[in-house]
Amino acid sequence: MRMDVLTLFPEMFDGVFHSSILGKAQEKGIVSLNAVNFRDYSGNKHGTVDDTPYGGGGGMVLKPEPIFRAVEDLLSKSNERTGEQFETTADDSISAVATTESQRPPRVILMCPQGEPFSQRKAEELAGEDHLIFVCGHYEGYDERIREHLVTDELSIGDYVLTGGELPAMVMIDSITRLLPGVLGNEMSAVTDSFSxxxxxxxxxxxxxxxxxxxxxxxxxxxxxxxxxxxxxxxxxxxxxxxxxxxxxxxxxxxxxxxxxxxxxxxxx
Structure with missing residues (x-):
C-alpha cells in the first residue's frame, strides 16, 4: 500500500514514519509512506498557498491550485507505476480509469473537523485500498472546490479544532497501517483490539x-x-x-x- 500526505510541514512526519511499527512496515515493504510539501506546487515565486476569503471575514483560505496540482502529480506518478490512466470528468473533478479490475484509483482524504468521525471500521475499510492521499490543511479552511471536485472522503478524529491536519493524518495512518497483513508480529493483535x-x-x-x-x-x-x-x-x-x-x-x-x-x-x- 502507498500513503501520501500533502502538508506544509513534511518534517513533522520524519520521526513518525521511520519509528516503531510504521518504520518496520516500511522496511518490510508492506507500505510506502511519503510526505509531500504542497507549497512546491504553488506556481508562484513566493510559494503562496493561501489567500483572503471572498466575502470578507477573518483568517486565510487554502487556494485550490496547489492542492489540485499536487494530487494530479501524485496520480501521474501512480499512473507510471501501475499503468492506470487518470482523466478529468465533465464536471472537472478528478477520477481514475483502471486498466484492470484489481487496480483502483486512490482515495483522496481531507483532514477536516467537519468530516465523518474516524473509527476502527473506517480504518478497516481504508486498509483494503491500494493508495491513499491525505490532505492536511492549515489556516481558516479550504477553498470549497477542493471538497467538491477533488477529495473522496472528509474525516475527523474528534469534535475539536487543531492547528492543522498533520496530527489527525498521523493517527489515521498508524491505525490503518497496523491492520495490513504482516505488519504486526501477532496477526490476532489487530483482531482483538478495542473496537475491532x-x-x-x-x-x-x-x-x-x-x-x-x-x-x-x-x-x-x-x-x-x-x-x-x-x-x-x-x-x-x-x-x-x-x-x-x-x-x-x-x-x-x-x-x-x-x-x-x-x-x-x-x-x-
Missing part, C-alpha cells in the same frame, strides 16, 4: 503471577483455552458496559452475553 470486535478490549496480565499481593485471575493460569476465551469475552463485555455502554446499542448480543449483562447490573444494585 465491537467491544473494548479485555484486561491483560503477564508475569509475575503475583505482584505486591495482587494476583492474576486463576482462570488465566489454568491452561483451559475455552474457559480463557469465555472469560475474555465476558470481561470485554463488562468493560464496555462500564466505560462505553453506547457501543452495546449496535451489537447483536448472544443469549449468554445478555445473561452476563444482567449479572453485571445485579452486581451494582
Amino acid at each position: 470486535t465491537g467491544l473494548l478490549e479485555y484486561p491483560h496480565y503477564t508475569r509475575p503471577a503475583e505482584f505486591r499481593g495482587w494476583k492474576v485471575p486463576d482462570i488465566l493460569l489454568s491452561g483451559h483455552h475455552a474457559n480463557v476465551a469465555d472469560w475474555r469475552r465476558k470481561e470485554a463485555l463488562r468493560r464496555t458496559w462500564q466505560r462505553r455502554p453506547d457501543l452495546l446499542e449496535t451489537l447483536d448480543l448472544s443469549p449468554q452475553e445478555i445473561k452476563w449483562l444482567e449479572e453485571f447490573r445485579n452486581e451494582t444494585k
Whole structure:
C-alpha cells in the first residue's frame, strides 16, 4: 500500500514514519509512506498557498491550485507505476480509469473537523485500498472546490479544532497501517483490539503471577483455552458496559452475553 500526505510541514512526519511499527512496515515493504510539501506546487515565486476569503471575514483560505496540482502529480506518478490512466470528468473533478479490475484509483482524504468521525471500521475499510492521499490543511479552511471536485472522503478524529491536519493524518495512518497483513508480529493483535470486535478490549496480565499481593485471575493460569476465551469475552463485555455502554446499542448480543449483562447490573444494585 502507498500513503501520501500533502502538508506544509513534511518534517513533522520524519520521526513518525521511520519509528516503531510504521518504520518496520516500511522496511518490510508492506507500505510506502511519503510526505509531500504542497507549497512546491504553488506556481508562484513566493510559494503562496493561501489567500483572503471572498466575502470578507477573518483568517486565510487554502487556494485550490496547489492542492489540485499536487494530487494530479501524485496520480501521474501512480499512473507510471501501475499503468492506470487518470482523466478529468465533465464536471472537472478528478477520477481514475483502471486498466484492470484489481487496480483502483486512490482515495483522496481531507483532514477536516467537519468530516465523518474516524473509527476502527473506517480504518478497516481504508486498509483494503491500494493508495491513499491525505490532505492536511492549515489556516481558516479550504477553498470549497477542493471538497467538491477533488477529495473522496472528509474525516475527523474528534469534535475539536487543531492547528492543522498533520496530527489527525498521523493517527489515521498508524491505525490503518497496523491492520495490513504482516505488519504486526501477532496477526490476532489487530483482531482483538478495542473496537475491532465491537467491544473494548479485555484486561491483560503477564508475569509475575503475583505482584505486591495482587494476583492474576486463576482462570488465566489454568491452561483451559475455552474457559480463557469465555472469560475474555465476558470481561470485554463488562468493560464496555462500564466505560462505553453506547457501543452495546449496535451489537447483536448472544443469549449468554445478555445473561452476563444482567449479572453485571445485579452486581451494582
